[in-house]
Amino acid sequence: MKIATWNVNSIIARLPHLTRWLDAIQPDVLCVQETKCTDEKFPFDVLKEHGYGCLSFGQQSYNGVAILSRGQCDTTQRGYPGVEEAGQARLLATRVAGLEIVNVYIPNGQAVGSEKYNFKLEWMRRLRAFFDDRYQNTAPVVLCGDFNVAPEDRDVHNPTLWQERIMCSAAERATLGEIKEWGFVDCFRQHHDEAGKFSWWDYRAGAFRRNHGLRIDHVWTSEALARRNTDTWIDIEPRTWEKPSDHAPVIAEFEL
C-alpha cells in the first residue's frame, strides 16, 4: 500500500502533473495541500476518471487540503473541532482501509517572531491536542502533509544560512517535536540517514538545479504502522517537469 503527500500549489494549475503522476505511481492514498480552490471548483470528475475518489476541504485562493483515494473513505474531520468551516482549510482527516489518515497544511509562518509565526506555533500546539483528544497512539495512524518545518539540520541545504529562519527555528522544531512525542515515527528517516534529501525548493535563483532545498513534507505514522513501512522516498521527478509545483511528493510504502 502506498500513501503519499504532495503540496501541488494549486490543484487546477497542476492538474496535468497530478494526473500524470497518479497514473505512473498509482498511490492508494494521496494527501494534497494548497489546492487553492473551493470545493465547488475542485476537479472531482477528472480525478475520478483516473481512478480516485476525493475529499476536498478547500477555500478560495489560499490553503486547501484534499485526500485522494482508490478505496472507500469518508470524511471524519474538516478543520479543527469547534472551528471547522470558519477556520483556514488546513486539516482534513479520514479513515481508509482501517487506517486513520490526517492530512495537514501547517502554516508557513512568514518570518520568525511575526504574527503569522505565532499563529503557526499555536496551530501546531493545537494539532498535538487534536491527537490527544481524538486518537490512540496504539492505533494505525498516519499524519502527513506539508509541515513547513525542516526537523533537523540534515534536512536543510545550508543550515548556517537557515539558522533561526522560518521553517528551521528552534521553537518550530521543538513544537514539532511535541507533536512527534504523541507517538509518531518519521517514515523517511527510518530508511534514509543522509543529508541533502529535500521535498521543497524555492522557485527562484535556480534553487532546484543547485539542490538548495528543505525537507518539509513528511509522512509520520504511529509505531505499529511504522514497522510495516518498507520504504519512504521523495519523488523529485515532477519537480523537473515544466511549470512544476515547488514541492515534490513523498511516498510511504506499507506491507499490511
Added chain:
DNA sequence: ATGGTGGATGGTCCA
C-alpha cells in the same frame, strides 16, 4: 540573494 518566481486575482496577498 533583504521575494530573485509563481499562483490566484484583477491591486496585492501569500508562499
